[in-house]
Each structure stands twice: as structure tokens, then as C-alpha cells.
Amino acid sequence: MKPSQLAKGFKARPDTTSSEKRTALDRLNAIDGIVDIQSVGQAANGRASTFVSDEQADADVSTESEQFRAWRRANRYTAGQVIELPLKAIKASPFNPRHFYLKASIAELAVNLARQGQQQAIHVIPDYDNAGTFFVSDGGRRVRALKEANKETVKAIVVDLPIGIQSYKLGYDLNVQRDSQTVFDNAVVWRRFLDEQHFQSQRELADHLGLDESTIAVALSVAKLPENVMQEMVARPDRFGSNMAYQITRYHSARGSDATLRLINKITSDDLSTRQVADIVKGRASGQEVPKPPGRQRYAQRMEIKLDGVAVGDLKSYGEDRLELRLRGLSRDRRDELLRQIETMLQFNEEKK
Template sequence: MKPSQFAKGFKARPDTTSSEKRTALDRLNAIDGMVSNEQVNQPAANGRSSAFTPDQDLDSSAILESDEFKTWRRSNRYAAGQVVELPLKAIKPSPFNPRHFYLKASIAELAVNLAKQGQQQAIHVIPDYENPGTFFVSDGGRRVRALKEANKETVKAVVIDLPIGIESYKLGYDLNVQRDSQTVFDNAIVWKRFLDDQHFQSQRELADHLGLDESTIAVALSIAKLPENVMHEMVARPDRFGSNMAYQVTRYHTARGTDATLRLINKILSDDLSTRQVADIVKGRATALEAPKVAGRQRYAQRLEIKLDGISVGDLKSYGDDRLELRLRGLSKQKRDELLEQIEQMLQSNAAKQ
């Protein structure tokens, strides 16, 4: 990559040794292997307080590091891989964050958990060398937002050695893909911005860097033409709105506009339309009001939307005289297990009465 493709004040380091040829994800895993939560001390002030412990091995020769990070680490007496507590006001989003959409309901739920249990996993941050005492989030943007909503003042963090640029984006992207939390809508917004800001000169260059087919980039850039309020209606249901479905919705929006598209999205969810059915609607073979039926698919008789704390989490559908189908999403493991236990108790109680 050209130096100009990174944010001002940062540059790519040559990748010349076998150790440095590990992926950014491998490098982060190596750092995580050194982390011990027992190293957390008192909150840091300006990144230079007792949170940075002088009794650690400041050379950390096992991990290759940039000159900028080495200088920062030594001046702050920070040991690589150490967990420290930093003020939340010192943490800021990275301009190369792979995520664009954060669901309010998900942040609110995490905030409740953090308020009850505390932060269990440290985030990863990168020093802003041009603004001492501040840090960019490399991994953990959702936790930062939840901690702020929970009115916390500090965050547990590991400071890592990465430039704020495409390399840090690729690291976050790889992590999100592993967690299944990266959506086509995040990609659409961020990849379009990369090309608009000329971090990449073409779709091909971006595809090569990410290791993706160019057609994947092209589809995402088409989806980027959708208004964000339309994307918001689909972000919460990645199981229903993958690349192909989102692309068909984009085509429909081009022809029919926002209001009609929002109605189509509701139809997709309520009637469980397939991508093929939506494609037929786009092509004019069917209307959004009368979508073609897939052979063998039974139409439900009733649908009840399920809400928890006022937030939609799924639905309950009835088919014929003897079939119920419950679909829930976005629940914490604790809430899921509680619901399963309640359903099991209800069924056992009914069986005993019979």
C-alpha cells in the first residue's frame, strides 16, 4: 500500500521477516496470549499514570514493534500485552472501523450486562501519537458504547501496535467475520468510503487487498446506494438479508423509491419471502402484495410478534390445526435458557393435566 493510503501521521512498515508475515489476526492472538487480567491497576490519566506499571519487561523483545510504539511504550512504562484501565473519554472510534451500524437494542442489553457483571474482556486500542493520552479503538467498539450507556468512566484495554489505516481495518474485519458480526451493510458503507477517499484506486485493488472476488465488492457498492434508514430496517436481520437479498431490495428501491421499499422489507419478514420471490417482484412477475408461492411451502394462519422490553425479538406462527413455529433472535444466552426452561415447564404442566 502507498503511504498516502494511511491516515496522516502513520505509515506502513515493510513486511520483510517471516515473523512479520503473520496476519494481523495472528499478531493480535500473540498479544492476547500475554494478557493477564491480574495486571489491571488504577485508572490512567492521559495514558501516563499508575495504570502503566514500571515493573514489567519494557523491551518485550518477543514481539516486533514499530519505532513509534516502542517510543510510546517506554515513555509510558507499558509492557506489551498488559491490561490497563483507561478513561472512556480518552477512547475514540477509528476512522478505519469495519463496523458502521450498531443496534441500539444490542448496545442496551450489553450495557445492562456490563452494569451487573463488569467488563470481562479487554478491548484493544491503538495510541494516537499525534494526540498523546488518547487512543483509537481497534477492537471493542460495541463494548465502548455499552460502557458509556452504563455510565461507566473507565474501560479495560490492551494497547496494541498497529497503524491507523488499512491494516487495522483488515484486523477488525477479520475478527468480525469470525464472529459473524460483519454485515453486508457495514461493508457497503465503509468500502464506498474507502473508494471515495481514494484509499484504493479501484474495486479490483480493494478486492485483492481483502482477498475477495470483485463481484462481492460490486454488489456491496450497489447496496451502498440505499438510504441508511432503509439499511437500518435490514441490519437487525442478517439471517434474512444477506448480500443477494439486499441486492434485490436495492434494485427494487431504484425502481420504486423508499416508501415502497420499506413496505417490501416488511413483506419479506412477515411472509418469509425467498430471494427468488423478491427477484420476481423486482422483475414485475409478481407484486409485493401478491408474492408467488413456493411449491410445498405452507402458509401460516396466524403470526404473533414477540417483544421483550418493547423490542421485537421474533415471532410465533401457527400452521393448520397442530403446528406452532417460534423464532427468536438476538437473545443473550441467559435469556434464551430462561425462556427454554419456562416453555419446558409449561409443556410438562399441560401434559400432567391431560
């Protein structure tokens, strides 16, 4: 079997284990048997396919499930075909590999989709018990952004997978290939898999996913963190990979949530390495206090800034003469527009003097 086109250019996250990389690539090589990559290319060019004849639809049914074959024939669908579906017919899968979705990221994607249209089809699985509805297998961010952009339809490829661990693997592998799967998503979802007894042990889960048991163990330890603590790290996957998250978990066990949130801020502001954080964790365990970063000053006032109803940053005042504006998650056009407005305002104030 030829290597999957989805696997080309695969770059693993820095904290991804070697077994995780190999397994993701191995499974990605099999995705060509599920998804017609050429149809994805057609979707990228804005040419969504239409329903075809029964003869075309029945061209290759050797590996189809009976449920999918019946659905496909009833809807005159060809495997790999890109079709338009109502957004209201799309719902989240209970086996979604993603748990965290950043509001600022969704808002930025919504702006891009509103301007450029949907360039890549999502993957969906029919809900055979509720005709006309579909579970998202891959593309949850695009669905959320399309809804925020007030779109009514989505380009989709219908895949023949049962909702369960198999559909989870497909979404997980695609996310790993894009570097968008985080240890925090894994922590929440893998913990739920064990709690709901989809697997009887972390060893069974590791074997089924083809990962080292240590990878599972680290994620399950991270799952002990409160969700608000994880949320503070999700937005910075470059700073908070699995090794850093594990150190944060150890720190939280000893110091609690408030101290942990302060440490997360310190890691970001002081650009601490995992080794430095490990040293802090050891100091905390022995009761030693880590001094606050020099020069840190408590703000006098803070105003949250929202654009289109989404929080994108804040404006803080310090002492008698300092004002600090911080904005994140903006599109390039929005950022440049705001910069021009600020420059115009400052020039106007200078001219008035």
C-alpha cells in the same frame, strides 16, 4: 506460526465468499504476533495487568514501530498487557469496520456489563498526536455499552498498528470471525474508502483485502441504498445477507424507498426466500404489482414502548377486539419480569369479574 486462538471455532456467515473466509483466517493466524492472547484470558477473569518494569517492557521489540516503542517506554507498557483506561480517553477510529450499531443491542449489552463487568478487553491504538487518547481498533460496542452503563473506565490492550487500512483489517477480521460484520457495514465503509481515494478502483480494494471483486461489487451496489432502508435490514442479518441485500438494491432502483420498505416488511413477515424475492423483483421490473399478503390489517392505534429511554417495541390495536404487543432486544431477566407483570395484571382482572 501456530494458528491464532482467535481463529478457533471460526464460522463464516452464510453469504461469506470462500475467498473472504480464507483471507480472514490467514490474517487471524498472524494476530498472535500483535496481541498476547494470555492477557485477554486474564482480562476475562477480571485480572487487569499493571504497569511493569522497563526490562520487561523491552523484552521483545523486534517488530515495533518507533512511535509505539517511544509510547510504550514512556508508559512502561508491555505488549499484550491489559490495562484500565478512562472511557473519556477512547474515541472512534476513522477506519472502524462497523458503521451500524443497534440501540437495543447496545442497551442489552450495557445491562450485562453493569451486572457482570467487562469480561473481554478491547483493542486500542494510541493517538500519537494527542497524548493520553486512543482510537478503538476493536470493541466499539463495548465502549458504547460501558458509557450507557455509566462506567468510567475500560479494560484495553494497546496494539502497535497505524490508523489506516491495517487497523481496519484487524477490526474487520475479528468481526468476520464473530459473524458480526455485515454487508451493510462493508457497503458504507468500502464506498467511503473509494470516495476518499484510499483505493483507486474496486479491483485495487479487492486485491488489498484479499477478496473476490464480485464481493466488493455487491457491497458497493448495496451502498446506493438510503441509510434508513439499510437500517431496517441491519437488525436481521439472518434474513438479509449479501444476496438478499443485492435483490433489495435492484428493487429499490425500480420502485423507490417506500415500496422497498414494504417489501422488507413482507420478507420478514412472510419469511420469503432470496429466490422468491428475486421473482418479485422481476415482476416489479415489468410493472406487475405484487398483491398484499392476505389477512393483513392496518392497526388503529400504535404506541411506541421505551425502556430506560431506548425504543424496544410497540403496542398496536386492531379493529374492535385485537391488541398486539411486540418487544425486542430485551435481556432474559427483563423479559421474564415483564411477562410476570402481565400475568399478574391479567389474573387480577379475572379475579375482579
